[in-house]
Amino acid sequence: MKQKGFLSAFYPDAWIDCTYSIDFGSWYERGFRGVIFDIDNTLVPHGAPVDKRALTLFEYLHQIGFSTCLLSNNQLSRVKPFANIVKSVFVENAYKPLIKNYLKACEMMKLEKERVLFVGDQLFTDIWGSKRAGIYNILVKPLHPKEKIQILLKRKLEWVVLYFFRKHCPDAKLITVLDGYESYEDDEKNLENYHEIL
Secondary structure, three states: OOOOOHHHHHOOOEEEOOHHHOOHHHHHHOOOOEEEEOOEOOOEOOOOOOOHHHHHHHHHHHHHOOEEEEEOOOOHHHHHHHHHHHOOEEEOOOOOOOOHHHHHHHHHOOOOHHHEEEEEOOHHHHHHHHHHHOOEEEEEOOOOOOOOHHHHHHHHHHHHHHHHHHHHOOOOOOOOHHHOOOOOHHHHHHHHHHHHHO
């Protein structure tokens, strides 16, 4: 993938519509063995508890052999209950995009960073941090438009970066953040696939 200009420091390695659209089985076949997830608007809408989709996804990942870690800038009171339900190790107060806790997440899963994926919905925290840590990253569309004002302001800057990402990387699989938020129909189909394996 040819990258141009200083904005390329923020370009994701992959850009996929939704966490629940990722074909994790194919990533496993390519040698990846761990997945680090952001929580809010990556796995569930901001502030929401674990839902059926998230629980089923983690059951599926663990069943096929993935280790998982939740990496969140949220407090322990938010992260620990979520992690306990999905049976994942976690790092709270991660201070993303600082890289040390991305590497800590890899250590907690006992994996080299080259065998780990990161999945998150924010360019300037999730993706930039994982790129700096040398971890393959997947940007996903936020699950819900309701967000804190400071995040909404950053989204406008993200649109600028993603505009140039589309221009410089036309072969990448793309979504359009400006198009709004779609239904969960496709995600429900993926859930059926997970249940078949489980």
